[in-house]
Amino acid sequence: MKLLTKELEKRFAEVGSQENEKDPIVMAKFFNPAGRGTWWATEYNPEDKTFFGYASIFGDENDEWGYFSLEELESFKGKFGLGIERDMYCGEKRISEFNISSLKQ
Numbered sequence: 001m002k003l004l005t006k007e008l009e010k011r012f013a014e015v016g017s018q019e020n021e022k023d024p025i026v027m028a029k030f031f032n033p034a035g036r037g038t039w040w041a042t043e044y045n046p047e048d049k050t051f052f053g054y055a056s057i058f059g060d061e062n063d064e065w066g067y068f069s070l071e072e073l074e075s076f077k078g079k080f081g082l083g084i085e086r087d088m089y090c091g092e093k094r095i096s097e098f099n100i101s102s103l104k105q
Contacts (some may be wrong), residue, residue, distance in 0.1 A: 052065075
């Protein structure tokens with residue numbers, strides 16, 4: 001699965017920085033289909049191929065806002081050889097619409 005399409009990259013560029021936004025728009029949601037790990041991307045930097053967003057990997061107390069790389073997501077192989085996938089049906093939503101119990105802002 002292609003995690004970052006040209007159309008999605010273009011949309012990230014159109015929205016730009018959301019650092020001063022209290023309730024940023026999630027542009028893409030990535031997840032591990034065979035285990036833990038969900039990443040809600042709100043920004044993307046094409047120069048170093050990094051996203052900024054909210055990551056939930058090990059449980060509520062470790063969830064946080066931060067940076068994660070496209071390369072890191074693309075290279076991951078989990079159970080049954082499955083890689084990280086992009087939620088094709090997520091669409092653009094405000095982070096608050098995901099009702100993440102551990103969300104720290």
